[in-house]
Amino acid sequence: MRRRTATVRGIELGRARPEIIVPLVGAYEDELLAQAEEAVGTRARIMEWRLDRFRPDLEDVEEHREAVIAALPALRAQLGPDRGLLATFRTTAEGGTRPLADLDLGILLEALVTGRRAGTQSAVDLVDIETARDPRTVQRVVSAAHRHGTVVIGSFHDMEGTPPEEELVEILRAQRRLGADVPKIAVTPHSPRDVLTVLSASLTVAEDLSGPHIAISMGPLGASSRVAAETFGSAATFATVGAGSAPGQLRAQDVAEMLELLRP
Template sequence: MIKTLTVRGKEIGAGVPGIIVPIVEVTETKILEKAEAIRNLAIDMVEWRVDFFEHALEPEQVIHTLHRLREALPSLPLLFTFRTAEEGGEKEISPSEYTALNRLAAESGSADLIDVQIFMDDETARENIAAIHTAGALVIGSNHDFHKTPPREEILYRLRKMQDMGVDIPKLAVMPRGTDDVLELLAATARMHESYANRPIITMSMGGKGVVSRLAAEVFGSSMTFGAVGTGSAPGQIPVDRMSGALDLFHAAL
């Protein structure tokens, strides 16, 4: 049985999948302008993609901007994500710098959830998870493949490993080379949800072919999906104003 999570009044893991909107702006001014533009939309979480920020490798500046972002979005759950270049992000960062930055974000009290790349290496991942939980924040364990879709059993292995390592929400995103790859992702998601998951999971197939995985997330057991307001953070993200109706349509059918 899935144990849902509630973050700032938003329940994750039941009903209509929540919509996450990423902020991928470069300057603090633009980041706060985007926050103002989305704060009153019908969304469920905001992700700050810190690796896009011009001062992403300056911890003091990052935390300053994080506090200002929290002030601009007082009610919405805030996900702090530094996506490394190895998994499609904008900047290189060492494991020690990555761990220190995530710890500072968790300890700041301004981020509700911190993204941790589980396959950076086991030691780094476990250190991040422990530090973030000690600080009182939640962990989204993530893995991204922008080149291919692994076989079904490999997808299941990755999601189960994230869960076994103690993340609060396992998340996996893959790139399809054809429709068969999309079906592999959806089948693996359904099996994880029905047979192994005891907490919310998030999966998606990126790009145009993978759009169905974003819209039909609830059918297969994915608890959240990413929608774009302006510039998105990954291929295939659908504008929020179109996504809500589609998610509601699938939910009503179920």
């Protein structure tokens, strides 16, 4: 039985070599576009726009949302037609840089996937929603994304530790039941055995053959999980061009070479 995949711009998540996702964390549009230009020069085929890192000078939720929507066409143009764009607002509860109420998070992400402003239609290929948010917000984002052909990454981050393997497996499976096309867990290890816990959970879920997922053990201790993705069934890994977005991320060029060297 062939494992199901998720496809954006001809990029098939869950098939063969894991994809490299590069976070774009520029605070202002010129910095964002410069980092995007550099990222396009790597083997990474998906870029993650970290919306919570953008325009830290704008505290008002509506002003920030308008700035994001206004910057989107230029970013999409910078990436070109062959790179996927993942929109992510990481809240402070899961390691992000600014808080956002569930209702406002839903409004922002729905605006991006529906292309409410001229020129933004189909600009976002994937959207991240934290599945621990209010269930109504999660369902709102999932439904809007699927109506507009946008792949949903349902994410869970534990910045303090690594839950037991059975709990990680259930989180990934529950995210898929919520409608996530690509469930994702990222947790913090305190021992090598914690890293093994994540890898084992990833392999268990991969054996479900229910679709792609992402499993990451963060920080320097978990760096091996970022390059062993293919062996243990994870469909993607995150790597940096310039500034990163999470502890333990490696350079995109180095990750590309290691993924090739470590192919099973």
